[in-house]
Amino acid sequence: MSDKDLEKVAGNGLINRRSDIDLEKVAGNGLINRRHLLGLGLAGAGSLASSSLLAADAGLNLEIPGWSKQPGANANGYGTRSRFTENIQRMSGAPNPLYPGGGASRSPLHELQGSITPNSLHFERHHAGIPDIDPAQHKLVIHGLVRQPLVFSYEDLLRYPMVSKIYFLECSGNSGSLFGPNPADGTAQSLHGLVSGAEWTGIPLSTLLDEAGVEPEARWINAVGADAASMGRSIPLNRAMDDVMLALYQNGEPVRPAQGYPMRLFVPGCEGNISVKWLTQIKLSTEPTHFRDETSKYTDTRLDRKSLQFTFPMGTKSVITSPSGKMKLERQGVYQVTGIAWSGRGSIRRVEVSADGGRSWADAMIESHQSEKALARFRIPWQWNGGSAVLQSRATDSQGNVQPSRTSLVTEKGNISTYHYHGIQSWAVNTAGDVANVYA
Amino acid sequence: MSMPNIIEKRNKLVALSLAIIALISFSSMMQAQTIGLGTPISESQLQGFDLIAPPNGSGYPDGSGTAVQGKVIFDRRCAACHAMDGSGTSGNTRLVGGNMQSAERPIRTVGSYWPHASTLFDYVRRAMPADAPKSLSGSEVYQVIAYVLFLNGIVDDSMVLNKDSIMDIDMPNKDGFIDSSQAL
Numbered sequence: 001m002s003d004k005d006l007e008k009v010a011g012n013g014l015i016n017r018r019s020d021i022d023l024e025k026v027a028g029n030g031l032i033n034r035r036h037l038l039g040l041g042l043a044g045a046g047s048l049a050s051s052s053l054l055a056a057d058a059g060l061n062l063e064i065p066g067w068s069k070q071p072g073a074n075a076n077g078y079g080t081r082s083r084f085t086e087n088i089q090r091m092s093g094a095p096n097p098l099y100p101g102g103g104a105s106r107s108p109l110h111e112l113q114g115s116i117t118p119n120s121l122h123f124e125r126h127h128a129g130i131p132d133i134d135p136a137q138h139k140l141v142i143h144g145l146v147r148q149p150l151v152f153s154y155e156d157l158l159r160y161p162m163v164s165k166i167y168f169l170e171c172s173g174n175s176g177s178l179f180g181p182n183p184a185d186g187t188a189q190s191l192h193g194l195v196s197g198a199e200w201t202g203i204p205l206s207t208l209l210d211e212a213g214v215e216p217e218a219r220w221i222n223a224v225g226a227d228a229a230s231m232g233r234s235i236p237l238n239r240a241m242d243d244v245m246l247a248l249y250q251n252g253e254p255v256r257p258a259q260g261y262p263m264r265l266f267v268p269g270c271e272g273n274i275s276v277k278w279l280t281q282i283k284l285s286t287e288p289t290h291f292r293d294e295t296s297k298y299t300d301t302r303l304d305r306k307s308l309q310f311t312f313p314m315g316t317k318s319v320i321t322s323p324s325g326k327m328k329l330e331r332q333g334v335y336q337v338t339g340i341a342w343s344g345r346g347s348i349r350r351v352e353v354s355a356d357g358g359r360s361w362a363d364a365m366i367e368s369h370q371s372e373k374a375l376a377r378f379r380i381p382w383q384w385n386g387g388s389a390v391l392q393s394r395a396t397d398s399q400g401n402v403q404p405s406r407t408s409l410v411t412e413k414g415n416i417s418t419y420h421y422h423g424i425q426s427w428a429v430n431t432a433g434d435v436a437n438v439y440a
Numbered sequence: 441m442s443m444p445n446i447i448e449k450r451n452k453l454v455a456l457s458l459a460i461i462a463l464i465s466f467s468s469m470m471q472a473q474t475i476g477l478g479t480p481i482s483e484s485q486l487q488g489f490d491l492i493a494p495p496n497g498s499g500y501p502d503g504s505g506t507a508v509q510g511k512v513i514f515d516r517r518c519a520a521c522h523a524m525d526g527s528g529t530s531g532n533t534r535l536v537g538g539n540m541q542s543a544e545r546p547i548r549t550v551g552s553y554w555p556h557a558s559t560l561f562d563y564v565r566r567a568m569p570a571d572a573p574k575s576l577s578g579s580e581v582y583q584v585i586a587y588v589l590f591l592n593g594i595v596d597d598s599m600v601l602n603k604d605s606i607m608d609i610d611m612p613n614k615d616g617f618i619d620s621s622q623a624l
Contacts, residue, residue: 098529100571128567137607142478143486150478160475163614222492228573230491230566236621265458281490288621290556292563299617301548305540310621343622416545 001391023334023383027362029355030383032334034365037379075170088112090121091189101129101228104171106193109321115340115367115375116166117196119251124258125171125194127293128229131278135262138226140246141206144283147213157248160203165245166374167269168342170195171296172271176418178409178425183437188324190253193439194426195342197375200266201249205282205420206241213242214284222289223265223274224281234288235267239312243268246279269344270312271300271375271419305411313344315422316403318351318378329433332386337364339381343397348376350396355382357390357426357440358405364393372398389429390440406439465510468551491574493562500561500603503579507597510587513580517569526591541614551592555617557609560585 022322024033081088092105104125107117117123135154145148174194177184184191209221214237219242224232235244247255247266255261260277267274273293288294294309303308323329337355341348347370352361364378378393395403404412406423413420426440466602483490493499515524521533528534538547546552550560565581567573576584586601595601 040538079551096530098533098570102532102570128570141481141486141489143483143490147485149481149486151481155476156479159470159477207475208478211476222494224492224566228567230573232492232562232566239621278447281492283490285494287494287496289492290559291561292559292567295554295556295559295617296548296550296563301540305546305616307553307617308620309617310619311623312621313624358512416548431459 023381025383027354027356027360029360029387029389030385031337031353031355031360031362032381032383033325033379034363036200036381037336038364056215086127088121090123091193092124101126104194105106106189107196108189108325109193109195109319109340110188110327112321113338113377115197115377116251117198117438118210119198119253119256119259122196122250122256122259123169123171123194123199125173125272125411126227126258128227130257131227133226133262133278138262138280140263140280140282142190142282142284144200144222144285145215145218146209146284147215150208150212150342155416157203157246157263160207162201162203163245164199164249165243166197166199166371167266167268168195168314168373168375169196169266169272169275170344171340172273172314172419175319175421175423175425178406178421178423179413179415179418181415182438185325186437187326188319188321189324192319194272195340195375197340197342198250199252200245200247201252202245202247202263202266205244205246205265207212208246209241209282209284212300217286218284220285220288220308222281222283222285223276223279224283225260225264225276225278226280227278231273231276231293231393232289232291233294234275234291234310235265236310237284239267247275252297267312269314271298271314274312298419299417300413300414300419303416305416307417311420314342315420316343316345316395316397316405317341317422318348318393319425320353320393320427323391323429323435325435325437327435329384329429332384334381336379336382337382337391337393338377339393341376341378341393341395342374343395343399343401344373345401346398347372347374348378348395349398351376351378352394352396353378353380353382354394355389358392358424361394384429384433386431386433390429390438391427391429391435392440394424448479473533491562491566493558493565495556495558495607497558497581497603497607500606501578502603502606503577503582503588504602505579505583506600507586507590507595510583510585513576513584514587517572517576518584521570526588535588540616549592550588551594551612553613553616555611555614556596557585557589557606557611560588561606564588 024256026033086109090105107123140152171194175192220234222234245266299307320339341351351364353364354361364380367377370376407421426438428438526536538549538552540546582601589595
């Protein structure tokens with residue numbers, strides 16, 4: 001704990017005595033100093049699940065359970081999760097015959113912890129379905145303004161030196177419904193689930209571009225995938241030579257088909273669409289291609305009707321994932337408010353939480369291992385005494401960018417385009433304990 | 441200077457120059473050591489592979505056609521999803537109409553929003569029809585996109601579209617975009 005925290009506690013001075021714990025209030029409506037995170041026992045802890053009676057109250061005597069009395073299942077070749085957690089699912093729309101293979105699935109943010117999304121729950125967005133690619137047949141071509149056009153096989157690429165980095169990936173359209181005039185009745189998943197975090201391993205793209213020999217007049221790379229839409233995006237060469245990688249592994253295993261198997265581009269911090277999946281072609285040129293997905297889509301029309309093209313970095317953003325939309329607080333008491341924060345322009349330096357709709361704020365605890373352009377997990381205890389509350393979180397990144405309120409974001413950007421939403425999320429808690437998305 | 445000293449100095453020199461030689465050969469080895477597993481290929485070998493059709497006119501196939509010809513293809517291959525008049529069947533499939541300067545929230549389509557006609561060629565050739573992408577010949581693509589442009593009032597129905605004439609098409613919103621690629 002830093003001196004600053006102590007000052008803050010002293011400055012606010014409010015100490016509330018409840019049972020045997022001293023809960024130092026650091027902001028209005030029940031926010032408790034984050035240093036109590038470890039100290040809080042179960043006493044006084046509220047429950048998000050259906051009210052669980054204490055064993056003693058229920059008159060139960062603990063016995064050795066059946067699974068402790070017989071050998072369990074054998075080890076096996078490929079893991080599965082507990083049958084009791086199978087309800088944790090991505091959320092996707094029904095298939096649409098008029099948009100074959102098109103659509104998205106959203107990560108269950110409200111049911112996950114930490115800052116890494118399991119591969120099977122990472123969000124997806126496809127424009128023409130998931131191709132079934134045989135890596136032995138797949139080719140990556142680098143051509144155009146290079147000294148020597150080259151073609152690489154998957155096997156070739158596995159022999160190159162690789163790097164591993166933890167990054168978030170967010171669809172440009174994530175949270176887009178919040179540009180709308182009325183707050184949608186949604187969950188953290190349905191409203192914000194087009195973001196995930198993973199460790200990506202691959203070859204720095206510069207290694208491969210250097211091998212082909214970039215001609216001095218080249219300014220752009222034009223990247224194309226091997227899906228049925230041959231999805232393409234143009235990326236400035238200076239960015240492509242920076243931290244962009246050709247990703248071959250995700251969280252340690254080969255990238256899954258839905259994420260681009262056998263290989264995808266990965267452009268850290270930037271709108272997910274430019275991290276072209278199933279990458280098969282990189283053509284260097286003086287000008288961008290102006291693909292459909294960088295003109296018709298993924299462009300941001302301003303209020304003056306001019307449209308910004310190639311708006312890559314994702315904004316400084318955070319979302320409380322618990323308590324969050326459509327959850328119910330069953331009992332009064334202490335809850336752990338937790339969520340994720342991220343920025344396309346750096347690492348997360350600070351997350352503040354408010355329980356009174358932004359009138360007062362307290363610093364949340366951020367896990368210490370934060371890196372650039374990755375999800376950061378934050379937590380702060382909060383005491384709910386059965387009154388109404390509006391929970392909000394506000395992130396600040398290492399460049400000093402502060403997450404804006406929804407009102408200031410929408411006032412500045414308008415809502416002709418609905419990409420790059422990164423306003424503060426407000427979850428209202430009513431006296432019955434129901435949590436809902438609101439504009440506050 | 442005593443003998444041992446000279447010898448010692450000479451030994452030091454030898455060691456130093458050996459080290460320098462080792463360093464030079466190591467660094468030249470490193471330079472040659474781009475892993476070098478890529479197989480050289482020529483642009484001509486990529487003609488059936490490279491579908492990139494940018495505004496500068498490179499990469500377009502031969503072939504040509506008019507909106508009159510394109511209507512036949514559109515009705516058969518596109519209308520099920522985009523409607524006979526191009527008004528679309530859902531959010532993403534409207535191909536016609538809109539005005540970027542309209543008082544209300546502008547409807548953005550090929551006609552009102554897209555800055556380049558080249559994008560229409562590039563996209564339809566690579567991605568449409570969505571149920572059978574890349575099944576149209578070069579001439580069929582010119583024809584069907586001529587019809588989409590005609591429905592938007594951008595070309596007349598007898599204009600012959602080909603790799604040269606497509607470069608002359610002025611899209612209504614061609615000055616409507618700002619390149620933000622270098623914004624931090």
